[in-house]
Amino acid sequence: MSEIFKGIPEIRFEGKDSKNPLSFKFYDAEKTVAGKKMKEYLPFAMAWWHNLGAAGTDMFGRDTVDKSFGAEKGTMEHAKAKVDAGFEFMQKLGIEYFCFHDVDLVPETEDINETNARLDEISDYILGKMKETGIKCLWGTANMFSNPRFMNGAGSTSSADVYCFAAAQIKKALDLTVKFGGRGYVFWGGREGYETLLNTDVKFEQENIARLMHLAVDYGRKIGFTGDFYIEPKPKEPMKHQYDFDAATAIGFLRQYGLDKDFKLNIEANHATLAGHTFQHELRISAINGMLGSIDANQGDYLLGWDTDEFPFDVYEATMCMYEVIKAGGLTGGFNFDAKNRRPSNTYEDMFEAYILGMDTFALGLMKAAELIEDGRIDENIKNKYASFNDGIGKKIIDGSTSLEELADYAASLKSAETPASGKQERLEGILNQILFK
Ligand code: XUL
Numbered sequence: 307m308s309e310i311f312k313g314i315p316e317i318r319f320e321g322k323d324s325k326n327p328l329s330f331k332f333y334d335a336e337k338t339v340a341g342k343k344m345k346e347y348l349p350f351a352m353a354w355w356h357n358l359g360a361a362g363t364d365m366f367g368r369d370t371v372d373k374s375f376g377a378e379k380g381t382m383e384h385a386k387a388k389v390d391a392g393f394e395f396m397q398k399l400g401i402e403y404f405c406f407h408d409v410d411l412v413p414e415t416e417d418i419n420e421t422n423a424r425l426d427e428i429s430d431y432i433l434g435k436m437k438e439t440g441i442k443c444l445w446g447t448a449n450m451f452s453n454p455r456f457m458n459g460a461g462s463t464s465s466a467d468v469y470c471f472a473a474a475q476i477k478k479a480l481d482l483t484v485k486f487g488g489r490g491y492v493f494w495g496g497r498e499g500y501e502t503l504l505n506t507d508v509k510f511e512q513e514n515i516a517r518l519m520h521l522a523v524d525y526g527r528k529i530g531f532t533g534d535f536y537i538e539p540k541p542k543e544p545m546k547h548q549y550d551f552d553a554a555t556a557i558g559f560l561r562q563y564g565l566d567k568d569f570k571l572n573i574e575a576n577h578a579t580l581a582g583h584t585f586q587h588e589l590r591i592s593a594i595n596g597m598l599g600s601i602d603a604n605q606g607d608y609l610l611g612w613d614t615d616e617f618p619f620d621v622y623e624a625t626m627c628m629y630e631v632i633k634a635g636g637l638t639g640g641f642n643f644d645a646k647n648r649r650p651s652n653t654y655e656d657m658f659e660a661y662i663l664g665m666d667t668f669a670l671g672l673m674k675a676a677e678l679i680e681d682g683r684i685d686e687n688i689k690n691k692y693a694s695f696n697d698g699i700g701k702k703i704i705d706g707s708t709s710l711e712e713l714a715d716y717a718a719s720l721k722s723a724e725t726p727a728s729g730k731q732e733r734l735e736g737i738l739n740q741i742l743f744k
């Protein structure tokens with residue numbers, strides 16, 4: 307098999323002063339930060355769909371980058387060429403995981419039996435490469451949004467036949483995930499939502515989605531899937547209203563339908579900002595509910611109202627992400643670059659530089675988050691902020707050993723309460739800058 311990315315060497319760590327674009331400035335896989343190797347905190351994954359599939363086509367124009375990898379698109383030769391390209395790419399970057407949708411791997415046919423036969427063939431080929439290289443699968447998923455049959459949703463569809471096709475795709479994608487030893491299985495409900503309530507029964511649709519998820523869990527456990535199922539929240543796009551709006555909504559849904567023991571969340575940075583939250587907010591809400599599973603590491607554009615899936619370069623955001631991840635003791639999932647090059651970045655070299663940017667950004671974020679925690683001033687301030695609950699009446703509230711009457715009597719005895727101590731926001735933001743730019 308001949309080299310596809312000719313002229314691109316194995317990417318090595320050269321340090322922050324290197325001017326070599328094809329080197330890591332901050333990501334040093336074996337370096338220990340906050341008690342673990344960088345590569346253990348940062349199990350990076352390649353997203354099959356963007357990296358090997360997306361070639362620059364948008365609503366206004368055709369492909370700008372050649373991702374044929376020497377084979378005719380739409381053929382099994384091309385599917386295999388993508389595998390070759392993907393494994394060469396991951397090996398050169400030292401990326402140990404990949405994520406996939408079923409139809410990223412092979413061209414979908416009209417007949418689901420034929421598509422499944424193609425998936426059997428390609429997954430044998432992928433498995434061979436995995437054994438050869440030690441590269442692993444982070445998670446798998448079924449694409450239940452591109453095919454026109456899913457125009458009214460998959461679990462939320464109005465057609466029982468379409469529901470069965472969704473079930474069939476999930477079954478096959480779970481088979482593949484187990485075959486690859488994947489850590490997780492994702493549900494991104496891109497079409498699970500609605501455009502207008504004039505034609506939608508929300509309760510019926512949500513119950514049907516939950517039924518499909520239960521069936522998936524039952525089947526997955528039966529075939530030996532021991533990993534986590536994930537919901538990936540997103541508020542809109544493609545649908546106007548999506549049921550998995552944000553982390554809090556998805557957690558409520560999972561608890562409502564008894565799915566919370568098998569599911570965690572896969573939090574995507576760009577989806578968080580589309581929901582009007584920060585990335586850190588979504589991670590925190592997941593973590594405090596015991597549901598921080600995995601991350602789709604990308605970045606949106608605050609000037610644009612859609613999912614731009616950019617490679618992350620915002621070190622503030624990455625630092626606050628890694629602050630949450632360190633506090634949570636690391637991820638059981640990983641960091642999937644659900645990101646694509648900008649359309650005019652159309653060379654193979656750009657594909658590598660995009661991943662280098664993303665990996666370096668999260669490595670910097672990890673180091674800076676560790677410094678923030680080590681510095682201790684942020685944590686100290688938070689501890690002090692709630693100190694009035696450490697003893698006296700505050701402790702009784704925390705212990706649950708009081709009543710509304712006792713609290714009212716206490717307030718009456720004080721006559722008036724002092725205003726709480728200053729939040730010190732500007733001081734804390736200054737500390738963040740001091741640590742980021744030292
Ligand atoms: C879409 C998105 C998906 C999921 C997997 O916005 O993020 O690529 O990550 O279906």
Ligand code: CO
Nearest residue numbers: 538574602644
């Ligand atoms: Co995603």
